[in-house]
Amino acid sequence: xxTKGENNRTRIIEAADxxxxxxxxxxxxxxxxxxxxxxxxxNFYYYFKTKDDILAAVVEARIKQYQEALASCDxxxxxxxxxxxxxxxxxxxxxxxxxxxxxxxxSLCVELAKDTEALQSKxxxxxxxxxxxxxxxxxxxxLADANDKAMDLLSRMQGIAVMACAFKDxxxxxxxxxxxxxxxNSLALSES
Amino acid sequence: xxTKGENNRTRIIEAADxxxxxxxxxxxxxxxxxxxxxxxxxNFYYYFKTKDDILAAVVEARIKQYQEALASCDxxxxxxxxxxxxxxxxxxxxxxxxxxxxxxxxSLCVELAKDTEALQSKxxxxxxxxxxxxxxxxxxxxLADANDKAMDLLSRMQGIAVMACAFKDxxxxxxxxxxxxxxxNSLALSES
DNA sequence: GTCTATATGTAGATAGAC
DNA sequence: GTCTATCTACATATAGAC
Numbered sequence: 001x002x003t004k005g006e007n008n009r010t011r012i013i014e015a016a017d018x019x020x021x022x023x024x025x026x027x028x029x030x031x032x033x034x035x036x037x038x039x040x041x042x043n044f045y046y047y048f049k050t051k052d053d054i055l056a057a058v059v060e061a062r063i064k065q066y067q068e069a070l071a072s073c074d075x076x077x078x079x080x081x082x083x084x085x086x087x088x089x090x091x092x093x094x095x096x097x098x099x100x101x102x103x104x105x106x107s108l109c110v111e112l113a114k115d116t117e118a119l120q121s122k123x124x125x126x127x128x129x130x131x132x133x134x135x136x137x138x139x140x141x142x143l144a145d146a147n148d149k150a151m152d153l154l155s156r157m158q159g160i161a162v163m164a165c166a167f168k169d170x171x172x173x174x175x176x177x178x179x180x181x182x183x184x185n186s187l188a189l190s191e192s
Numbered sequence: 193x194x195t196k197g198e199n200n201r202t203r204i205i206e207a208a209d210x211x212x213x214x215x216x217x218x219x220x221x222x223x224x225x226x227x228x229x230x231x232x233x234x235n236f237y238y239y240f241k242t243k244d245d246i247l248a249a250v251v252e253a254r255i256k257q258y259q260e261a262l263a264s265c266d267x268x269x270x271x272x273x274x275x276x277x278x279x280x281x282x283x284x285x286x287x288x289x290x291x292x293x294x295x296x297x298x299s300l301c302v303e304l305a306k307d308t309e310a311l312q313s314k315x316x317x318x319x320x321x322x323x324x325x326x327x328x329x330x331x332x333x334x335l336a337d338a339n340d341k342a343m344d345l346l347s348r349m350q351g352i353a354v355m356a357c358a359f360k361d362x363x364x365x366x367x368x369x370x371x372x373x374x375x376x377n378s379l380a381l382s383e384s
Numbered sequence: 385g386t387c388t389a390t391a392t393g394t395a396g397a398t399a400g401a402c
Numbered sequence: 403g404t405c406t407a408t409c410t411a412c413a414t415a416t417a418g419a420c
Contacts, residue, residue: 008403008404022306023306023307024218024303024306026216026218026219027218027306027307029394029395029396030395030396030397031394031395039404040404040405040406041396041397042397042398042399042404042405042406042407042408043403043404043405044396044397045396045397045398046403046404050396050397051396051397100305101305101306102302102305102306106302106354106358107302107303107305107306109354109357109358110294110298110299110302110303110354110357110358111216111299111302111303113292113293113294113299113357113358114214114215114216114219114293114294114299115215115219123358124358124359127355127358127359148367151355151359151364151368152368152371154351154355155348155351155352155354155355155368156347156348156351157351158350158351158354158355159346159347159348159349159350159351159352159354160347160351162298162301162302162347162350162351162354163319163343163346163347163350165301165302165305166298166301166302166305166315166316166319167316167319167343172343175340176343176344176347179344200385200386221412221413221414222413222414222415223412223413231386232386232387232388233414233415234386234387234388234389234390234415234416234417235385235386235387236415237414237415237416238385238386242414242415243414243415
């Protein structure tokens, strides 16, 4: 670690991360990644055996990134309702890219659902991380069906991302994010 | 019309429709369509100038198909709430493919959001049809914000499809469809 | 209208010099 | 570790015989 090689590896992952999001996994070529990083195509095989391995590395990087984001929500406040609000605000903070390209997690999962099972289950790992964290927040609120509520919250966020992207409608996203926060409040209040 | 050519054209559209759904637009090749229909690759250019033209024809076909589905909801009952239930039941009727491959409309829109603007706006047309129909139903119920509610309903259906597909969870889809119908009932009751 | 053959580009992946 | 050159497969699209 700390070698020039590790640095190149990281740069490949970061470029692939952006490209997989903006153009999709299947529509991203080694040449695209090479153009951004300046690292020649053939060189990639020193760091990764296959393109699928790059995807796995990208998913791992995203998991780490979301783990940090969730940790910052955890430390911000000890009220689970406010933690959920903080996470939703993060979503609202990237309106432009959501409208332009959709949700990076959801769009990847649905794209890979049309490919191999191996790629699909790898991409699902990010969702599992978020669901389990949300479930813990709803548990703390005192809900018996915390896991169902976590799925519902993820589901609503995904629906908002799909519609905002399909209709290119940032105003719809803002309104819906407000509705989502009200919904969380109503759940938290009914238990207090 | 009625010629052999029109028949081949229709068969190409139908095969492309299925393949665009199951594997995505970009991951469907002319060879794939040729394998299913038995029509040789080179022949496609007699019926369509480009692959994008096939997509446009597929979207037109889907619009016709959904127009018929909505018309059957319209004739089934004159109560707008029940019409919306009927449409949701249609969704619930294709659990298996939703879990396997996601929503044909939403997944196409999000995939093409990562491609050209022209393809994206074409794919959006199906959503516009459904939104306008839902909006009319909510208007009949007597809601002032019928269009917002139409977007919300589409949004929830899309979220459910994404999560059911990502987690391969048909039970989640069934539960959520029930929640959706309860939500519609509560909206209809609050206005009666 | 229908088909074969082919043009042209680019994909993922490999070999081997340095 | 890094790079160029290249292999093989397959993509969309075209030309032209029948």
